[in-house]
Amino acid sequence: MSASLSDDSLSTHIETMMVEQNPRGMQHLYAKQETGTYLRAAKSLHHAQGTVLIGTGFAVNNTFETDGPVGAIALYKVLEKLGKQPILVTGNPLYSALKNDFNCFELPINSIENARTFSIKALEQLKPDCVLSIERPGLNKHQRYYNMRGIDISEHCGCFDFFITEAPCPTIAIGDGGNEIGMGNLAQHMQALNITPCITPCDELLLADVSNWAAYGLIAFLSRWHHTDLLADIEPLNILNYLSERGSVDGVTHKNELTEDGLHAMHGQQLITRLRQLGGFTTENEV
Amino acid sequence: MSASLSDDSLSTHIETMMVEQNPRGMQHLYAKQETGTYLRAAKSLHHAQGTVLIGTGFAVNNTFETDGPVGAIALYKVLEKLGKQPILVTGNPLYSALKNDFNCFELPINSIENARTFSIKALEQLKPDCVLSIERPGLNKHQRYYNMRGIDISEHCGCFDFFITEAPCPTIAIGDGGNEIGMGNLAQHMQALNITPCITPCDELLLADVSNWAAYGLIAFLSRWHHTDLLADIEPLNILNYLSERGSVDGVTHKNELTEDGLHAMHGQQLITRLRQLGGFTTENEV
Numbered sequence: 001m002s003a004s005l006s007d008d009s010l011s012t013h014i015e016t017m018m019v020e021q022n023p024r025g026m027q028h029l030y031a032k033q034e035t036g037t038y039l040r041a042a043k044s045l046h047h048a049q050g051t052v053l054i055g056t057g058f059a060v061n062n063t064f065e066t067d068g069p070v071g072a073i074a075l076y077k078v079l080e081k082l083g084k085q086p087i088l089v090t091g092n093p094l095y096s097a098l099k100n101d102f103n104c105f106e107l108p109i110n111s112i113e114n115a116r117t118f119s120i121k122a123l124e125q126l127k128p129d130c131v132l133s134i135e136r137p138g139l140n141k142h143q144r145y146y147n148m149r150g151i152d153i154s155e156h157c158g159c160f161d162f163f164i165t166e167a168p169c170p171t172i173a174i175g176d177g178g179n180e181i182g183m184g185n186l187a188q189h190m191q192a193l194n195i196t197p198c199i200t201p202c203d204e205l206l207l208a209d210v211s212n213w214a215a216y217g218l219i220a221f222l223s224r225w226h227h228t229d230l231l232a233d234i235e236p237l238n239i240l241n242y243l244s245e246r247g248s249v250d251g252v253t254h255k256n257e258l259t260e261d262g263l264h265a266m267h268g269q270q271l272i273t274r275l276r277q278l279g280g281f282t283t284e285n286e287v
Numbered sequence: 288m289s290a291s292l293s294d295d296s297l298s299t300h301i302e303t304m305m306v307e308q309n310p311r312g313m314q315h316l317y318a319k320q321e322t323g324t325y326l327r328a329a330k331s332l333h334h335a336q337g338t339v340l341i342g343t344g345f346a347v348n349n350t351f352e353t354d355g356p357v358g359a360i361a362l363y364k365v366l367e368k369l370g371k372q373p374i375l376v377t378g379n380p381l382y383s384a385l386k387n388d389f390n391c392f393e394l395p396i397n398s399i400e401n402a403r404t405f406s407i408k409a410l411e412q413l414k415p416d417c418v419l420s421i422e423r424p425g426l427n428k429h430q431r432y433y434n435m436r437g438i439d440i441s442e443h444c445g446c447f448d449f450f451i452t453e454a455p456c457p458t459i460a461i462g463d464g465g466n467e468i469g470m471g472n473l474a475q476h477m478q479a480l481n482i483t484p485c486i487t488p489c490d491e492l493l494l495a496d497v498s499n500w501a502a503y504g505l506i507a508f509l510s511r512w513h514h515t516d517l518l519a520d521i522e523p524l525n526i527l528n529y530l531s532e533r534g535s536v537d538g539v540t541h542k543n544e545l546t547e548d549g550l551h552a553m554h555g556q557q558l559i560t561r562l563r564q565l566g567g568f569t570t571e572n573e574v
Contacts, residue, residue, distance in 0.1 A: 113400050116429075116430050141452040141471070141487065141488055142403075142449075142452055142453060143403050143449070143452075162429075162430070165428040165429055165430075166429060184428070184474065184475075184486055185475050186475065187471065187474070187475075187486075187488065188471075188472050188473065188474075188475065188488070199471055199474075199486045199487075199488065200428065200486075201428050201474065201475075201486065
């Protein structure tokens with residue numbers, strides 16, 4: 001029955017699921033969006049035949065948090081399986097942690113002043129068909145990066161903002177707090193949230209309770225259009241293990257744990273199960 | 288009768304008057320604002336005891352347009368009369384045109400990269416109690432300045448954006464098209480307008496059909512609170528004459544004419560008359 005949902009209905013279902021726990025107030029922002037965000041974003045990914053840039057990595061105490069890279073890696077593997085050329089774009093220390101296992105492009109750290117020129121050159125070189133940001137710190141009105149606690153972390157961050165704003169192709173950005181790239185689309189609605197909003201906009205902004213989860217929502221659409229259960233092979237706990245071995249910390253607890261924004265990996269896994277059911281790939285009994 | 292209007296009602300009257308001709312779609316944006324914009328902005332000016340920075344000047348073909356400086360000069364004169372210390376902040380050629388007659392602060396041209404640091408230092412030096420921008424080009428998502436025709440005019444512009452975003456005091460910004468400083472507050476609502484929006488926000492954004500006119504709306508409140516007809520001495524045609532002698536052009540026609548955005552000075556003068564009537568300073572017969 002679920003498989004007979006229209007694309008539009010599937011998108012609305014996914015959008016609602018993505019913000020249902022609402023730990024950081026994303027339901028409030030979702031109410032300001034035009035529905036269909038996940039569908040429109042997934043179409044851009046689907047139509048990208050060649051290179052897809054996936055920017056990720058949020059600096060925490062000289063290392064990186066688990067939220068962002070888990071979804072980025074899940075999406076990378078799916079896009080690769082579909083014959084596209086994904087590239088993870090990130091700065092150190094995450095870049096060094098990933099570069100042996102994935103096609104990566106390095107962002108220089110702490111160079112906001114040169115970032116626009118650098119990004120334009122990189123885009124000319126990489127020629128992406130789609131650029132996606134998942135849980136990247138975004139420039140605020142002070143042209144700085146603040147974390148969710150309001151601390152200026154600019155000197156530890158690379159700048160991916162201009163990869164989004166200067167891209168000659170569709171752009172997607174995923175966030176769960178308000179200070180991530182793409183939140184410029186809704187910056188004026190953040191008075192109620194205790195955050196200095198990012199003002200960098202994007203073509204399609206995807207909201208989620210945990211940014212990693214938005215990647216699963218996009219993959220649900222790719223599964224549908226390829227008639228293939230692409231979510232079946234994704235094991236968030238395995239990816240968390242991989243990242244933890246390389247020094248990741250949870251963005252909320254700041255501990256090296258197998259969690260995302262303070263939530264056990266089980267939550268992401270459950271969401272994947274529900275997305276597969278929604279897509280008609282499994283029944284409740286099979287799981 | 289009009290004088291018995293509450294401050295809130297006066298503000299709503301003024302806000303509606305300011306966008307009633309709607310040549311560039313500001314009614315559409317006004318519908319997205321919380322009412323009371325002119326009242327809240329006027330209070331910030333009223334409470335500023337010392338220095339008030341007034342940024343103005345929009346580059347057109349190596350000179351400057353009439354919209355912006357007329358209102359800036361009108362406001363400057365009123366603030367001076369009220370014992371405050373206004374300073375006009377602008378780049379060349381407007382800076383050189385005004386510096387002999389007004390207290391001015393010069394913005395360097397074409398230096399976006401250094402603008403944030405420059406602005407923070409300038410704010411420390413000038414210690415403003417309020418910062419106001421009237422028809423200043425605002426940075427868009429490409430970190431560039433575009434005019435209303437979509438042409439990149441960055442190399443001819445100084446950067447006032449960070450005077451607004453880094454100010455340690457209330458900030459006000461006035462615009463009439465979407466590409467001016469402050470429009471970041473409404474950037475997400477500009478899809479319907481044929482403009483690349485400015486993403487720089489401000490505390491209080493004032494919309495007007497012609498930016499100069501917003502200054503008269505603010506002065507109407509100062510008149511009320513000082514029980515003084517401060518609009519009586521303002522002659523837009525005289526200020527236009529003064530600017531025209533110094534090389535100004537109309538921002539729409541690009542000709543050195545005594546007009547603002549293609550509109551005869553009479554329109555601004557009529558608005559002043561109506562604001563004085565609304566404030567109870569004149570009756571219809573007196574004018």
